[in-house]
Amino acid sequence: xxxxxxxxxxxxxxxxxxxxxxxxxxxxxxxxxxxxxxxxxxxxxxxxxxxxxxxxxxxxxxxxxxxxxxxxxxxxxxxxxxxxxxxxxxxxxxxxxxxxxxxxxxxxxxxxxxxxxxxxxxxxxxxxxxxxxxxxxxxxxxxxxxxxxxxxxxxxxxxxxxxxxxxxxxxxxxxxxxxxxxxxxxxxxxxxxxxxxxxxxxxxxxxxxxxxxxxxxxxxxxxxxxxxxxxxxxxxxxxxxxxxxxxxxxxxxxxxxxxxxxxxxxxxxxxxxxxxxxxxxxxxxxxxxxxxxxxxxxxxxxxxxxxxx
Amino acid sequence: xxxxxxxxxxxxxxxxxxxxxxxxxxxxxxxxxxxxxxxxxxxxxxxxxxxxxxxxxxxxxxxxxxxxxxxxxxxxxxxxxxxxxxxxxxxxxxxxxxxxxxxxxxxxxxxxxxxxxxxxxxxxxxxxxxxxxxxxxxxxxxxxxxxxxxxxxxxxxxxxxxxxxxxxxxxxxxxxxxxxxxxxxxxxxxxxxxxxxxxxxxxxxxxxxxxxxxxxxxxxxxxxxxxxxxxxxxxxxxxxxxxxxxxxxxxxxxxxxxxxxxxxxxxxxxxxxxxxxxxxxxxxxxxxxxxxxxxxxxxxxxxxxxxxx
Numbered sequence: 001x002x003x004x005x006x007x008x009x010x011x012x013x014x015x016x017x018x019x020x021x022x023x024x025x026x027x028x029x030x031x032x033x034x035x036x037x038x039x040x041x042x043x044x045x046x047x048x049x050x051x052x053x054x055x056x057x058x059x060x061x062x063x064x065x066x067x068x069x070x071x072x073x074x075x076x077x078x079x080x081x082x083x084x085x086x087x088x089x090x091x092x093x094x095x096x097x098x099x100x101x102x103x104x105x106x107x108x109x110x111x112x113x114x115x116x117x118x119x120x121x122x123x124x125x126x127x128x129x130x131x132x133x134x135x136x137x138x139x140x141x142x143x144x145x146x147x148x149x150x151x152x153x154x155x156x157x158x159x160x161x162x163x164x165x166x167x168x169x170x171x172x173x174x175x176x177x178x179x180x181x182x183x184x185x186x187x188x189x190x191x192x193x194x195x196x197x198x199x200x201x202x203x204x205x206x207x208x209x210x211x212x213x214x215x216x217x218x219x220x221x222x223x224x225x226x227x228x229x230x231x232x233x234x235x236x237x238x239x240x241x242x243x244x245x246x247x248x249x250x251x252x253x254x255x256x257x258x259x260x261x262x263x264x265x266x267x268x269x270x271x272x273x274x275x276x277x278x279x280x281x282x283x284x285x286x287x288x289x290x291x292x293x294x295x296x297x298x299x300x301x302x303x304x305x306x307x308x309x
Numbered sequence: 310x311x312x313x314x315x316x317x318x319x320x321x322x323x324x325x326x327x328x329x330x331x332x333x334x335x336x337x338x339x340x341x342x343x344x345x346x347x348x349x350x351x352x353x354x355x356x357x358x359x360x361x362x363x364x365x366x367x368x369x370x371x372x373x374x375x376x377x378x379x380x381x382x383x384x385x386x387x388x389x390x391x392x393x394x395x396x397x398x399x400x401x402x403x404x405x406x407x408x409x410x411x412x413x414x415x416x417x418x419x420x421x422x423x424x425x426x427x428x429x430x431x432x433x434x435x436x437x438x439x440x441x442x443x444x445x446x447x448x449x450x451x452x453x454x455x456x457x458x459x460x461x462x463x464x465x466x467x468x469x470x471x472x473x474x475x476x477x478x479x480x481x482x483x484x485x486x487x488x489x490x491x492x493x494x495x496x497x498x499x500x501x502x503x504x505x506x507x508x509x510x511x512x513x514x515x516x517x518x519x520x521x522x523x524x525x526x527x528x529x530x531x532x533x534x535x536x537x538x539x540x541x542x543x544x545x546x547x548x549x550x551x552x553x554x555x556x557x558x559x560x561x562x563x564x565x566x567x568x569x570x571x572x573x574x575x576x577x578x579x580x581x582x583x584x585x586x587x588x589x590x591x592x593x594x595x596x597x598x599x600x601x602x603x604x605x606x607x608x609x610x611x612x613x614x615x616x617x618x
Binding site for chain 2: 041042043074076077078079081085086092093095096097099102103106117118121122245261
């Protein structure tokens with residue numbers, strides 16, 4: 001089965017890794033959100049792309065889910081001693097990614113070219129493609145004004161109350177080479193358990209992608225379990241937007257797009273409500289604590305959609 | 310006694326450190342060559358300035374004389390894994406200096422402002438001033454064409470034969486704030502044992518500096534001992550320019566500028582020849598192996614010039 005997955009950071013990376021464990025490289029393409037990307041310390045930083053790559057390459061910090069395993073912090077702690085910005089904690093290994101990517105982007109290469117080469121160097125055989133080579137910036141509208149995503153997420157610890165989102169530059173952006181083909185060739189599109197507002201919505205907002213995805217068999221895995229986000233501010237965002245956070249609320253967000261929906265067992269009472277949104281529902285354990293959990297959930301998802309194709 | 314020292318990298322930094330051990334902060338200003346500066350990996354790197362600061366701050370690697378003590382190499386080895394340029398070995402602590410400096414320069418600050426703040430953060434109380442805030446680039450003319458200094462020095466291991474030097478941008482450059490004042494207020498200018506061609510000549514080439522220095526009591530310490538450079542390519546450069554490398558050849562290079570000259574004991578036979586250049590001569594041990602050697606040589610130099618003032 002040819003699968004194209006849409007992913008944000010930690011949760012998305014875990015399911016993408018599960019899929020990569022069971023699908024041959026030719027059968028899986030992972031399209032990653034770049035709305036969180038930002039320039040910091042003069043470096044071009046792609047948090048979601050790096051989390052997906054580090055996870056697939058077996059390089060990710062198993063404790064945090066992001067950053068590198070066995071990381072050291074010499075550079076950032078010395079920047080701090082010099083009075084420089086220290087709110088975004090970059091490790092020494094991680095700095096290499098940003099420095100070399102920035103060098104190549106400034107030399108005129110595209111983000112997707114650089115990502116392809118980095119994946120090769122990291123021994124990642126499955127295709128990982130940024131949604132766009134053009135800058136698209138998720139802007140969070142809050143009670144304290146508009147904030148760039150990392151400013152909101154890392155610097156302000158998601159404290160400002162969310163009023164809405166926009167994706168700066170998305171109208172002028174093009175999907176990166178291979179993204180449209182990945183969607184058109186896919187038998188199934190998997191929306192990974194990523195934040196629907198700031199990880200999946202930016203991908204869907206890239207011109208031409210949403211309508212192409214809608215024409216496909218699309219399965220989504222809820223990033224909200226028992227009313228809580230496994231990681232990140234998704235539940236808080238729903239709440240502040242006046243929506244009770246739940247796996248059902250996520251499904252409503254994906255109405256008209258998603259035909260098959262995967263719920264955690266803890267949320268099985270929502271099954272009937274989700275069905276009313278014209279979605280098939282599969283209930284399973286969706287919490288991925290171990291590497292085996294990732295593989296098992298990926299198998300569950302593929303069996304579920306396979307039973308419909 | 311108010312002293313202003315002119316310094317390049319390792320040798321210059323050692324004598325500057327010796328002077329700093331015996332002179333109060335108000336009585337010593339160190340002007341540092343920036344002709345070796347270059348942009349690499351998108352970062353603004355100042356090898357001589359950093360060597361002087363790391364040495365004065367007690368942060369320098371005691372083995373190499375440059376770079377940081379207790380350095381780690383996570384970032385550069387990961388850049389290498391990604392196929393990036395690895396010929397210039399930057400340590401993780403050292404990267405912090407370049408990243409934060411580059412960030413501040415891009416934000417519109419000058420190199421001398423950034424250097425002053427870095428010195429404060431590193432606990433350096435003596436003034437360290439780059440010769441200029443404008444980019445001046447030492448270009449080495451070789452049998453393999455013109456090379457930037459770091460390309461010649463680090464990437465090509467000084468292998469191309471030297472034919473000459475030029476200092477790109479020097480005509481348009483201005484001395485950094487405080488440099489002219491440092492020279493004018495100084496009772497003695499100390500030319501540290503640095504490479505005359507690529508460490509001291511660029512400082513002298515900054516418009517207005519040579520004539521002001523010439524008007525002063527100037528003492529130089531030979532960087533060549535027994536016909537050999539203690540560190541770096543000075544002797545090789547003399548040789549390739551058709552000049553027998555020696556402490557005398559350095560003195561000839563400084564003719565008309567330097568009134569007092571410090572020779573190593575091993576070169577005492579050159580004393581009469583140097584005197585014929587209208588220089589007073591002092592013979593002592595000039596090799597600085599230990600921190601105490603630096604202080605002792607600094608004392609010798611100051612006693613020598615003090616006996617003439």
